[in-house]
Amino acid sequence: MHAQPIHPNPLYQLIPIAIILVVLALRFRRLTRERPLRIERLWIVPALYLAITAFTFWNIPPAPMTWAIATAALLAGAALGWQRGRMMQITVNPETHEISQRGSLAAMAFILALVLIRSLARNADALGIPGMHFDVMAMTDVLIAFALGMLTLQRVEMFLRARRLLGQARAA
Numbered sequence: 001m002h003a004q005p006i007h008p009n010p011l012y013q014l015i016p017i018a019i020i021l022v023v024l025a026l027r028f029r030r031l032t033r034e035r036p037l038r039i040e041r042l043w044i045v046p047a048l049y050l051a052i053t054a055f056t057f058w059n060i061p062p063a064p065m066t067w068a069i070a071t072a073a074l075l076a077g078a079a080l081g082w083q084r085g086r087m088m089q090i091t092v093n094p095e096t097h098e099i100s101q102r103g104s105l106a107a108m109a110f111i112l113a114l115v116l117i118r119s120l121a122r123n124a125d126a127l128g129i130p131g132m133h134f135d136v137m138a139m140t141d142v143l144i145a146f147a148l149g150m151l152t153l154q155r156v157e158m159f160l161r162a163r164r165l166l167g168q169a170r171a172a
Contacts, residue, residue, distance in 0.1 A: 030103070037090060037101040039162045046152040053148045057141070066138040070145035077149025084150065085157030092162075092169040099162050 062070060089102040 027103075034091070034100040034102045037099040037158070037162060039099060039159050039166075042155040042159045046148070046155055049148055049151050053144050056144060060137070062138065062141045066135075066141050069138070070142050073142045073146040074149040077146035077151075078153040079149075081150035081153035081155075082157050085154035085161075088154075088158055090158065090162050090165060092165045094169050094172065097166060097169055099166060101158070101162075 090099065091102075092099050
């Protein structure tokens with residue numbers, strides 16, 4: 001079993017944590033502001049990520065077992081993406097019919113939990129947890145599939161809900 005050595009300088013562990021905390025603080029500050037939601041553009045991020053995923057899997061095809069795990073990760077990401085999309089606050093101005101979104105605290109906590117889980121999984125081998133060795137390429141493929149499912153279904157849920165809310169606002 002190959003374990004990554006833990007660096008004796010504690011700054012090597014603290015710098016990534018500090019960067020993550022700064023990014024989360026900036027995201028948290030933006031969380032309370034409403035931003036316009038362009039439902040006609042929600043397809044762009046999933047389409048780009050699908051192209052990146054397809055190129056990555058075509059360039060270096062995963063092993064058969066990794067395909068199976070990546071498929072399960074895609075489905076898990078889709079389920080979690082749908083849930084994260086439901087956490088986003090979407091409003092429609094009744095007069096102008098402009099759609100806006102605001103992130104939720106639950107959605108931010110959800111992303112933070114995913115980052116922590118990934119960090120624990122990445123460091124499990126270095127921390128000496130027995131039986132926790134990962135093939136980095138396979139883990140990357142699985143995380144790519146997970147992100148594709150999450151990004152896509154989050155936006156699908158947001159699109160469907162925003163369209164429904166817009167229809168209700170127009171009918172009123």
